[in-house]
Amino acid sequence: VDIALSDLILFAHPTCGVLATLAGVWVIVEALNATEANQARTRRAAFAVATLLCLAWILGGYWYVTYYGDEKAIILKGPWPLAHSVFMETKEHLFFIPLILGLYLPIVAARNLARDRAARAMVVTVAGLIALNALAIEGAGAIINHGAKVALAAAAAVAPK
Amino acid sequence: VTTRLTLDGAAAGFGQAACVVVLFSTALAWVEDAVEPVEHAMASLTGNHWVSHGLTDVVLFVALGLILARRRAAADGAALARRVAGAAVAAAIGLVFWFALV
Numbered sequence: 001v002d003i004a005l006s007d008l009i010l011f012a013h014p015t016c017g018v019l020a021t022l023a024g025v026w027v028i029v030e031a032l033n034a035t036e037a038n039q040a041r042t043r044r045a046a047f048a049v050a051t052l053l054c055l056a057w058i059l060g061g062y063w064y065v066t067y068y069g070d071e072k073a074i075i076l077k078g079p080w081p082l083a084h085s086v087f088m089e090t091k092e093h094l095f096f097i098p099l100i101l102g103l104y105l106p107i108v109a110a111r112n113l114a115r116d117r118a119a120r121a122m123v124v125t126v127a128g129l130i131a132l133n134a135l136a137i138e139g140a141g142a143i144i145n146h147g148a149k150v151a152l153a154a155a156a157a158v159a160p161k
Numbered sequence: 162v163t164t165r166l167t168l169d170g171a172a173a174g175f176g177q178a179a180c181v182v183v184l185f186s187t188a189l190a191w192v193e194d195a196v197e198p199v200e201h202a203m204a205s206l207t208g209n210h211w212v213s214h215g216l217t218d219v220v221l222f223v224a225l226g227l228i229l230a231r232r233r234a235a236a237d238g239a240a241l242a243r244r245v246a247g248a249a250v251a252a253a254i255g256l257v258f259w260f261a262l263v
Contacts, residue, residue: 057215065209089260092211093190096218097183097249103222104179108172116165118238119172125242126179129249136253 006067013060014141017134020052020102024131027105031123034113046109046123049130053102057095064092075147078154083147091140098133101126167235174230175222176241180248182222187252189214191259 023045030042068088075084105126111119168176193200193210203210203217 061212061215065212086261089194090256093186093214093256093260094253096186096215097252099215100179100182100186100218100222101245101249103219104175104226107175107226108168111168111172118166118168118242121238122168122172122176122242122245125246129246133249133253 006063009059009063010067013056013063014138016052016056016059017138017141020049020056020098021131021134021138023048023052024105024127024134027109027127028124028131031109031113031120031127034120036112036114039113042113042123043106043109046106046127049127050102050106053099053130057099060095071148074151074155075144078147078151080143080147080150083144087140087143087147091137091144094133094140095137098130098137101130101133105130166238168238168241169235170233171226171230173234173236173241174228174232175226176245177229177236178222178226180244181225182218183248183252185221186214186218187255187259189217190256194259194263 026045027042027049030038030045034042072084072088075081075088105123108119108122108126113120113123167173193203193214200210203213206213207216
């Protein structure tokens with residue numbers, strides 16, 4: 001199987017997003033059951049959220065800057081131009097919300113969550129917002145992918161055989 | 162076992178910074194989309210306006226967080242969590258409406 005670097009990056013980007021979402025849910029579970037015993041694990045999970053979101057940002061950003069221009073032109077000529085003009089435009093800016101929250105999560109998770117009710121509430125809130133935002137972003141990514149797919153199918157249908 | 166209801170130091174400072182930056186990020190997206198010279202100015206910083214936008218958000222979050230954390234002011238934890246949630250939801254709705262309707 002010959003896999004291009006652009007495809008590897010394209011697949012790694014949402015993979016990091018999904019793993020960050022799962023790690024966010026993991027943080028919520030740990031925080032809701034916070035004891036002295038699971039503090040280190042909660043902090044590791046919060047750090048994993050931040051790291052995975054930064055990786056998703058770097059990988060997605062590199063792909064967006066390097067390869068997306070051609071795909072954008074294809075999508076805009078196809079039957080689903082909204083895949084770019086609404087979903088990509090929203091997604092690329094929406095991403096900064098979970099990124100900032102992801103950078104904040106390890107800071108507040110560093111508190112003693114077993115004793116600090118305020119920090120525990122903040123950790124659950126922030127991790128929940130990250131998971132919800134990330135799910136919306138994954139959905140938008142699927143629509144953008146479909147926009148490119150239907151555009152290519154439409155172009156193939158009118159191309160001379 | 163003591164139960165703290167306030168946040169202070171880095172947890173409060175960076176929490177307040179997160180509120181400001183997520184709202185700033187959406188406002189910057191609106192301005193970049195509506196005012197072409199601003200988008201060009203952002204693009205001139207790194208070669209791509211979106212890269213500049215993200216880096217601006219992160220630098221602002223770190224700088225503002227450090228400044229606010231040094232003030233060591235305590236914040237009501239539940240109120241700050243509500244503000245973070247409100248800011249994130251408002252910022253997200255602002256982006257969706259802007260790109261879907263404007």
